Amino acid sequence: MRKIEHLGIAVKDLEKSNELFKRLLGSERYKEEMVEGEGVKTSFFQIGETKIELLEATKEESPIAKFISKKSEGIHHIAFDVEDLESEMKRLKAQGFEILNEIPKEGADNKLVVFLHPKTTNGVLVELCQEKPIDA
Numbered sequence: 001m002r003k004i005e006h007l008g009i010a011v012k013d014l015e016k017s018n019e020l021f022k023r024l025l026g027s028e029r030y031k032e033e034m035v036e037g038e039g040v041k042t043s044f045f046q047i048g049e050t051k052i053e054l055l056e057a058t059k060e061e062s063p064i065a066k067f068i069s070k071k072s073e074g075i076h077h078i079a080f081d082v083e084d085l086e087s088e089m090k091r092l093k094a095q096g097f098e099i100l101n102e103i104p105k106e107g108a109d110n111k112l113v114v115f116l117h118p119k120t121t122n123g124v125l126v127e128l129c130q131e132k133p134i135d136a
């Protein structure tokens with residue numbers, strides 16, 4: 001794990017939350033991006049070395065919709081930047097962590113991502129992010 005890549009925050013209304021975080025952080029989001037596969041619309045704020053990712057569900061079956069309906073808006077996951085997903089997955093599996101998707105999937109912000117089940121990470125949903133190679 002090289003650094004915290006982003007903190008994912010589940011929100012009901014991305015526009016409203018963009019404004020709130022702009023006031024809170026004193027800076028604009030640097031991008032908005034849909035991630036069809038996850039049924040989310042995201043916006044990213046850069047904070048020094050790390051980022052805040054706001055996530056709004058775009059469909060009922062999105063994990064974000066389920067999370068908000070069961071809990072509330074708020075911190076949804078922590079994402080770590082990794083050099084090499086395959087070797088990290090191997091290491092973490094050997095350490096007893098449960099990988100949710102064996103095949104890395106398309107993330108936002110030009111990443112390939114893997115998630116670990118929160119029941120194996122002290123109740124914290126963990127995301128591993130690897131920068132996609134330039135020519136990908």
Ligand SMILES: CC[C@H](C(=O)O)C(=O)SCCNC(=O)CCNC(=O)[C@H](O)C(C)(C)COP(=O)(O)OP(=O)(O)OC[C@H]1O[C@@H](n2cnc3c(N)ncnc32)[C@H](O)[C@@H]1OP(=O)(O)O
Pocket residue numbers: 008035038040042053055063064066067070076077079100106107108109111113115117118119123124125127
């Ligand atoms: C990839 C695009 C973008 C990016 O950064 O690039 C994203 O970050 S997309 C983020 C949205 N996508 C995901 O979260 C994918 C991974 N998540 C999942 O596969 C599910 O949400 C899962 C498996 C974590 C939970 O799904 P499930 O259908 O099992 O929901 P339940 O409500 O039944 O939860 C079971 C159990 O887990 C606890 N839980 C659920 N979500 C979280 C969470 N975010 N943090 C901590 N714990 C969580 C929930 O409370 C249940 O616990 P229990 O003790 O059984 O009540």
Ligand SMILES: [Co+2]
Pocket residue numbers: 006008053077079127
């Ligand atoms: Co994320």
